[in-house]
Amino acid sequence: MLAKIREKSERIIIGINSGTSADGIDTAIVRIKNSGLETEIEVIGYETYPYSPTLSQRLNKDMGQNAAGAAELCLISSYLGELFAYSAKSIAKKFSVPFEDVDAIGMHGQTIYHHPEPVAFPGYKISATMQIGNPAVVAERTGKIVVSDFRSRDMAAGGQGAPLVAYLDFVLFSHRARGRVLLNIGGVANVTGIPASAPIESIIAFDTGPGNALIDAAVFHFSEGKKSFDENGVIAKQGVVIKELLEKLLSHPYFKKEPPKSLDKETFGRLFFQKLLKENPTLPPANTIATLTDFTIKTITLGIKEHIIQKDQSYEEIIVSGGGAENKTILEGLRRNFPNLVVNTISDYPILGKSKEAVLYAFLANETLMNKKGNVPSATGAKKPVILGSVTPGEEGL
Amino acid sequence: MLAKIREKSERIIIGINSGTSADGIDTAIVRIKNSGLETEIEVIGYETYPYSPTLSQRLNKDMGQNAAGAAELCLISSYLGELFAYSAKSIAKKFSVPFEDVDAIGMHGQTIYHHPEPVAFPGYKISATMQIGNPAVVAERTGKIVVSDFRSRDMAAGGQGAPLVAYLDFVLFSHRARGRVLLNIGGVANVTGIPASAPIESIIAFDTGPGNALIDAAVFHFSEGKKSFDENGVIAKQGVVIKELLEKLLSHPYFKKEPPKSLDKETFGRLFFQKLLKENPTLPPANTIATLTDFTIKTITLGIKEHIIQKDQSYEEIIVSGGGAENKTILEGLRRNFPNLVVNTISDYPILGKSKEAVLYAFLANETLMNKKGNVPSATGAKKPVILGSVTPGEEGL
Numbered sequence: 001m002l003a004k005i006r007e008k009s010e011r012i013i014i015g016i017n018s019g020t021s022a023d024g025i026d027t028a029i030v031r032i033k034n035s036g037l038e039t040e041i042e043v044i045g046y047e048t049y050p051y052s053p054t055l056s057q058r059l060n061k062d063m064g065q066n067a068a069g070a071a072e073l074c075l076i077s078s079y080l081g082e083l084f085a086y087s088a089k090s091i092a093k094k095f096s097v098p099f100e101d102v103d104a105i106g107m108h109g110q111t112i113y114h115h116p117e118p119v120a121f122p123g124y125k126i127s128a129t130m131q132i133g134n135p136a137v138v139a140e141r142t143g144k145i146v147v148s149d150f151r152s153r154d155m156a157a158g159g160q161g162a163p164l165v166a167y168l169d170f171v172l173f174s175h176r177a178r179g180r181v182l183l184n185i186g187g188v189a190n191v192t193g194i195p196a197s198a199p200i201e202s203i204i205a206f207d208t209g210p211g212n213a214l215i216d217a218a219v220f221h222f223s224e225g226k227k228s229f230d231e232n233g234v235i236a237k238q239g240v241v242i243k244e245l246l247e248k249l250l251s252h253p254y255f256k257k258e259p260p261k262s263l264d265k266e267t268f269g270r271l272f273f274q275k276l277l278k279e280n281p282t283l284p285p286a287n288t289i290a291t292l293t294d295f296t297i298k299t300i301t302l303g304i305k306e307h308i309i310q311k312d313q314s315y316e317e318i319i320v321s322g323g324g325a326e327n328k329t330i331l332e333g334l335r336r337n338f339p340n341l342v343v344n345t346i347s348d349y350p351i352l353g354k355s356k357e358a359v360l361y362a363f364l365a366n367e368t369l370m371n372k373k374g375n376v377p378s379a380t381g382a383k384k385p386v387i388l389g390s391v392t393p394g395e396e397g398l
Numbered sequence: 399m400l401a402k403i404r405e406k407s408e409r410i411i412i413g414i415n416s417g418t419s420a421d422g423i424d425t426a427i428v429r430i431k432n433s434g435l436e437t438e439i440e441v442i443g444y445e446t447y448p449y450s451p452t453l454s455q456r457l458n459k460d461m462g463q464n465a466a467g468a469a470e471l472c473l474i475s476s477y478l479g480e481l482f483a484y485s486a487k488s489i490a491k492k493f494s495v496p497f498e499d500v501d502a503i504g505m506h507g508q509t510i511y512h513h514p515e516p517v518a519f520p521g522y523k524i525s526a527t528m529q530i531g532n533p534a535v536v537a538e539r540t541g542k543i544v545v546s547d548f549r550s551r552d553m554a555a556g557g558q559g560a561p562l563v564a565y566l567d568f569v570l571f572s573h574r575a576r577g578r579v580l581l582n583i584g585g586v587a588n589v590t591g592i593p594a595s596a597p598i599e600s601i602i603a604f605d606t607g608p609g610n611a612l613i614d615a616a617v618f619h620f621s622e623g624k625k626s627f628d629e630n631g632v633i634a635k636q637g638v639v640i641k642e643l644l645e646k647l648l649s650h651p652y653f654k655k656e657p658p659k660s661l662d663k664e665t666f667g668r669l670f671f672q673k674l675l676k677e678n679p680t681l682p683p684a685n686t687i688a689t690l691t692d693f694t695i696k697t698i699t700l701g702i703k704e705h706i707i708q709k710d711q712s713y714e715e716i717i718v719s720g721g722g723a724e725n726k727t728i729l730e731g732l733r734r735n736f737p738n739l740v741v742n743t744i745s746d747y748p749i750l751g752k753s754k755e756a757v758l759y760a761f762l763a764n765e766t767l768m769n770k771k772g773n774v775p776s777a778t779g780a781k782k783p784v785i786l787g788s789v790t791p792g793e794e795g796l
Contacts, residue, residue: 075519123480124477135550136553152476387795396769
């Protein structure tokens with residue numbers, strides 16, 4: 001099977017991701033030619049299959065170091081496997097691709113815990129990550145080869161297991177004359193800096209700090225569950241930044257660390273906001289949301305200025321993706337802070353749009369199946385490039 | 399790489415298992431020719447690399463549905479990956495096999511939780527299992543292809559994910575004229591019935607009930623941690639069976655279930671013993687150990703008589719393996735209960751000896767790499783044979 005797949009001039013691969021907010025399954029079906037730096041990607045279709053509110057709440061509750069035990073983790077992992085398999089079949093049908101034409105599935109799964117900082121064990125320093133979504137269930141239901149668990153191998157090679165998007169960003173956005181910053185504002189915000197006409201080793205990528213997770217938590221709290229995010233950034237625009245609070249937030253030690261560095265969703269997520277509320281029980285809604293939004297803008301700005309733009313003069317453009325690309329207050333803030341750069345959103349690049357994360361895992365699956373190394377050591381901190389993931393045989397094996 | 403490995407006339411594969419008692423890493427290095435029913439296995443060497451008492455205690459504490467959270471589970475999984483990699487390198491060295499001659503590693507890992515009974519989720523019935531020992535770490539440290547997570551695919555196909563030993567038992571022990579019962583007494587006890595000259599579909603295999611785990615827990619308790627098992631069954635021999643207690647134990651609903659059926663280590667393990675102690679705080683040491691030993695003998699006898707021997711007249715031999723094969727009281731009990739059968743121990747079959755479980759995972763890895771289906775549906779209850787495991791690429795890929 002693998003030999004047959006490798007011989008094909010183009011492969012059809014389905015990419016599956018369940019984001020840090022655990023609200024649904026992002027699924028992309030793509031046509032891929034070649035591999036490595038010669039990769040050509042055509043997105044055939046993209047769809048989000050939302051979770052029920054009950055499941056979304058359950059997954060959010062399961063996240064973190066001690067929230068769920070082995071029983072919950074392995075049962076819900078197999079349950080997600082069923083839903084991922086269903087989403088793979090659904091997207092092929094929706095975009096009229098006969099399912100027998102699908103060559104493989106690349107599945108990131110749902111992150112439950114991510115601990116890139118090494119912990120001391122007798123004789124070893126250990127870092128680890130946990131993504132759930134059982135690949136055996138997906139392979140059994142679909143009959144397809146499934147590539148999964150992309151982060152572990154990079155971490156075994158000394159990396160942070162993130163950001164994995166750096167390679168795809170390089171393949172899609174490296175430019176002879178223009179240095180570009182790819183900024184993804186999801187639950188956390190991460191950037192990839194690609195200098196003009198530079199080799200892949202010169203990529204810089206890291207998490208800058210909070211993305212939408214803190215803002216979302218505040219909106220959810222103050223609206224008593226009626227709203228889950230600040231649509232278009234309207235609430236933030238009505239508020240005034242609370243300077244003392246902002247300064248306190250900016251004093252977090254993460255912002256003084258050198259890249260490569262990456263964040264657990266928890267660091268600037270729901271629990272962080274709840275702690276903030278406990279310490280400041282009388283926070284006014286709009287001003288708080290304005291402050292958290294400015295916290296996101298300022299830490300992104302700081303990250304890009306200190307670690308990317310200062311180091312290379314070729315940067316001309318910032319391309320924003322993720323939910324945060326639809327928050328006008330964030331975009332305005334970034335445009336104000338980077339007067340010499342063009343700030344575009346990913347929707348100006350219709351090839352990917354919202355599908356980027358799901359496309360990433362199809363792309364990385366293709367790399368693994370083609371025996372190519374899929375991590376970028378300068379982005380993750382790994383000691384060397386490695387082949388990512390584990391491969392679960394389809395109906396006909398490998 | 400896979401293509402090269404498949405073309406070889408013989409492969410060298412290392413099998414790794416960490417048993418339910420979590421006291422060390424059972425490692426076998428084997429030479430395998432062919433695959434499926436034509437498989438020929440030569441055990442080059444076998445070794446147990448013991449865990450430190452601290453690690454063994456920690457792993458035992460981590461077992462069960464809610465004992466450990468995501469952080470502990472994924473960190474210790476990567477730590478075990480380091481130790482498994484070390485054991486693989488060590489066994490090759492010990493038996494003078496150049497490490498570059500090793501083709502792959504088959505790794506069962508450490509079972510933390512096993513839930514074969516389906517649990518209702520919206521729209522699906524879910525069963526699941528969790529084995530730890532991160533294959534990406536093993537592959538990165540050794541550079542070898544690693545096949546792992548053997549149980550999940552069988553469970554995805556409707557099986558109990560156990561016993562997986564049935565196929566190996568069939569390959570090694572099926573006989574033209576003699577029906578044979580393979581009995582493994584580990585933490586739990588499992589049997590495989592192979593009628594004379596029968597096709598593989600006629601195998602019966604299931605967990606009969608307790609093995610050594612309950613006896614071990616009692617010995618550990620009464621000796622205040624000085625002993626961890628009843629050496630040669632000497633303590634049991636000194637005691638007298640407490641009939642009421644035995645009858646109460648035998649009334650457990652598991653023994654009325656029809657096979658295929660399998661047990662979590664917890665069902666008749668340490669926690670079960672602790673509950674027993676709470677209900678009967680004045681249990682006398684030797685008599686209790688005698689009773690628990692008889693409980694193991696009686697449930698094994700019941701399982702073999704009701705579900706194996708009654709259904710076929712060709713059975714002539716019982717072959718006992720696992721730690722229980724060294725408990726003379728258990729062996730004597732079985733010989734008394736089966737006067738018409740020969741009760742041998744695996745040491746009468748020097749090809750395997752104690753290495754059987756570790757050899758099993760090398761055998762199953764070979765099956766997966768050769769695109770062969772490794773489960774036996776009549777043993778696990780799966781709807782069909784499936785290719786087991788996930789394959790993590792070595793240094794040079796797949």
